[in-house]
Amino acid sequence: MLAIGIDLGGTNIKSALIHPEKGILEQHSISTEADAGLEATLDRIASTINKVKESAELPVMGVGMGAPGMISLDRKSVHNPPNLPGWEHVMLADEIKKRTGLDALIENDANLMALGSARFGSGRPYEHFIMITLGTGVGGGIIFNNRIFRGATGAAAELGHVTIDYNGARCNSTVTGAVEGYLGQRFLSQRAGELIAKEPKNELFIRFNGDFEKLEPRDLSDAANRGNKLAISILEDAGNKLGFAIVNYVHTLDIRKIVVSGGVSKAGEWILKPALKTAMEQLMPPFRTDFEIIPELLGNEAALLGAGTLALENI
Amino acid sequence: MLAIGIDLGGTNIKSALIHPEKGILEQHSISTEADAGLEATLDRIASTINKVKESAELPVMGVGMGAPGMISLDRKSVHNPPNLPGWEHVMLADEIKKRTGLDALIENDANLMALGSARFGSGRPYEHFIMITLGTGVGGGIIFNNRIFRGATGAAAELGHVTIDYNGARCNSTVTGAVEGYLGQRFLSQRAGELIAKEPKNELFIRFNGDFEKLEPRDLSDAANRGNKLAISILEDAGNKLGFAIVNYVHTLDIRKIVVSGGVSKAGEWILKPALKTAMEQLMPPFRTDFEIIPELLGNEAALLGAGTLALENI
Numbered sequence: 001m002l003a004i005g006i007d008l009g010g011t012n013i014k015s016a017l018i019h020p021e022k023g024i025l026e027q028h029s030i031s032t033e034a035d036a037g038l039e040a041t042l043d044r045i046a047s048t049i050n051k052v053k054e055s056a057e058l059p060v061m062g063v064g065m066g067a068p069g070m071i072s073l074d075r076k077s078v079h080n081p082p083n084l085p086g087w088e089h090v091m092l093a094d095e096i097k098k099r100t101g102l103d104a105l106i107e108n109d110a111n112l113m114a115l116g117s118a119r120f121g122s123g124r125p126y127e128h129f130i131m132i133t134l135g136t137g138v139g140g141g142i143i144f145n146n147r148i149f150r151g152a153t154g155a156a157a158e159l160g161h162v163t164i165d166y167n168g169a170r171c172n173s174t175v176t177g178a179v180e181g182y183l184g185q186r187f188l189s190q191r192a193g194e195l196i197a198k199e200p201k202n203e204l205f206i207r208f209n210g211d212f213e214k215l216e217p218r219d220l221s222d223a224a225n226r227g228n229k230l231a232i233s234i235l236e237d238a239g240n241k242l243g244f245a246i247v248n249y250v251h252t253l254d255i256r257k258i259v260v261s262g263g264v265s266k267a268g269e270w271i272l273k274p275a276l277k278t279a280m281e282q283l284m285p286p287f288r289t290d291f292e293i294i295p296e297l298l299g300n301e302a303a304l305l306g307a308g309t310l311a312l313e314n315i
Numbered sequence: 316m317l318a319i320g321i322d323l324g325g326t327n328i329k330s331a332l333i334h335p336e337k338g339i340l341e342q343h344s345i346s347t348e349a350d351a352g353l354e355a356t357l358d359r360i361a362s363t364i365n366k367v368k369e370s371a372e373l374p375v376m377g378v379g380m381g382a383p384g385m386i387s388l389d390r391k392s393v394h395n396p397p398n399l400p401g402w403e404h405v406m407l408a409d410e411i412k413k414r415t416g417l418d419a420l421i422e423n424d425a426n427l428m429a430l431g432s433a434r435f436g437s438g439r440p441y442e443h444f445i446m447i448t449l450g451t452g453v454g455g456g457i458i459f460n461n462r463i464f465r466g467a468t469g470a471a472a473e474l475g476h477v478t479i480d481y482n483g484a485r486c487n488s489t490v491t492g493a494v495e496g497y498l499g500q501r502f503l504s505q506r507a508g509e510l511i512a513k514e515p516k517n518e519l520f521i522r523f524n525g526d527f528e529k530l531e532p533r534d535l536s537d538a539a540n541r542g543n544k545l546a547i548s549i550l551e552d553a554g555n556k557l558g559f560a561i562v563n564y565v566h567t568l569d570i571r572k573i574v575v576s577g578g579v580s581k582a583g584e585w586i587l588k589p590a591l592k593t594a595m596e597q598l599m600p601p602f603r604t605d606f607e608i609i610p611e612l613l614g615n616e617a618a619l620l621g622a623g624t625l626a627l628e629n630i
Contacts, residue, residue, distance in 0.1 A: 070601045128467045151569025152443045158566040166479045166559040175597045244481040251473040254466025282490050286385050
């Protein structure tokens with residue numbers, strides 16, 4: 001049996017045909033056209049599902065879908081997803097069923113990254129791990145006993161909205177000093193820009209002057225690889241803060257394997273090594289045993305694999 | 316069937332006979348005499364168990380025991396419990412069985428407070444809640460699906476060792492800016508003392524001058540009740556920090572009922588009201604729904620009730 005995995009974003013609707021062992025058999029992407037409104041987007045989702053279903057050489061048993069925002073505990077509806085204006089409260093599974101005849105389950109996109117990692121990625125060896133997604137924002141997913149830990153209402157693991165400095169700034173979170181305000185791509189680039197602006201001779205200043213918003217974590221790690229001290233210190237500082245956040249998750253959950261994915265994690269060892277150093281200094285000694293930070297090598301495929309897995313294991 | 320609940324501390328061994336519905340039938344306390352060494356303490360534990368067992372009018376099915384420090388995943392051994400010198404790694408359940416003939420299970424004391432609250436205290440109405448114990452230190456227990464959430468190795472919910480200020484002080488924790496450094500009784504009193512020392516006319520200065528270590532949270536709340544502005548602001552500040560810590564737990568776990576117990580919580584509304592205010596300001600809007608902070612009215616009995624319950628439900 002196969003399942004269809006969907007990754008619904010504000011810009012693109014990604015879809016894939018998922019095999020329980022072989023993973024992604026085929027993959028597509030179309031634009032969301034969120035501005036055209038709810039009905040139009042639902043139709044676009046349905047048409048991509050129907051197309052993938054028709055191309056499948058084995059029966060398709062259902063659809064798993066990752067969406068931003070809050071998902072209901074029964075995994076059938078979404079509530080005010082960011083970047084999808086006019087959605088408010090949508091019975092998404094019912095709408096899919098009506099349009100495609102297929103049963104569907106919805107889950108938070110970071111939770112699906114974790115599930116995809118658990119079955120097909122770096123998380124495979126671990127019964128319990130914490131996934132941190134360092135992208136535009138910072139998301140999280142908790143795998144406990146090989147399953148997504150969902151909390152009381154399905155909203156667990158909002159790991160970007162954990163504070164490490166109650167006196168800190170409020171950046172794109174209701175929480176002052178939230179992790180997302182330090183590790184989210186936009187804020188990381190912004191802080192980097194402020195520091196680079198003070199060093200007019202730095203190669204990063206020369207390259208990005210006046211347009212630091214274009215600066216990506218990869219640019220910082222490339223510069224760090226060339227020995228650029230400023231880039232190294234910016235990434236070290238970000239890694240240090242990630243380390244503190246990780247200590248908070250680990251002391252709360254007693255889960256000691258941390259899988260890191262997303263665009264910012266492409267800065268790789270320049271962030272993950274200082275994060276490991278800080279965490280090992282700050283964790284209570286018993287928690288240091290078996291503690292590890294592991295990069296997720298799957299990119300966005302993890303979310304599609306997780307979406308397909310959600311359907312395969314739960315419908 | 317009855318069970319025996321034991322609360323093993325560095326100073327006292329408390330014991331109780333526990334009925335699954337009626338709770339504590341009788342209760343005792345003897346000194347631990349930790350200085351006499353491991354064997355002597357084990358004998359004292361066994362003799363108190365045997366005495367309680369003999370007095371029981373119904374059969375006793377086993378022993379549940381709360382201990383400080385790290386407990387093994389199988390709940391049979393303890394590892395380096397604080398305040399019990401020379402214990403290192405002790406197969407506590409086996410030692411009890413050898414001396415009393417009764418099966419025993421050990422659990423972290425804060426986890427047992429949570430379990431006691433879940434069956435006999437303020438936690439009773441909730442399938443999921445977070446227990447925060449504000450005592451000398453700050454401990455925690457997570458009840459998820461009516462059971463203790465133990466994490467990968469049984470060490471989950473070290474909630475006092477979660478940072479809210481990575482630049483903060485390191486107080487009795489490996490973690491800088493850990494909650495325990497603000498809310499633990501000793502640190503709260505110490506900070507209060509520093510502030511009171513600057514106000515020689517304040518009633519608290521006159522009463523505790525030079526001996527602020529004797530100042531207890533209750534003294535602050537009593538002064539607050541009399542309108543002492545300094546006491547009010549000290550407790551508000553502590554409550555505010557507790558609020559930030561709670562936001563971290565709630566965004567990680569999606570568990571929205573917080574039960575607070577322990578000596579510091581005796582300062583009651585003076586701490587819990589500002590904690591609630593901060594949490595409601597900082598939580599992401601969906602997490603504010605059904606969010607509550609509830610005081611635990613059971614005192615240390617919660618730990619004994621939890622210990623008995625542990626045995627009754629798991630042996």
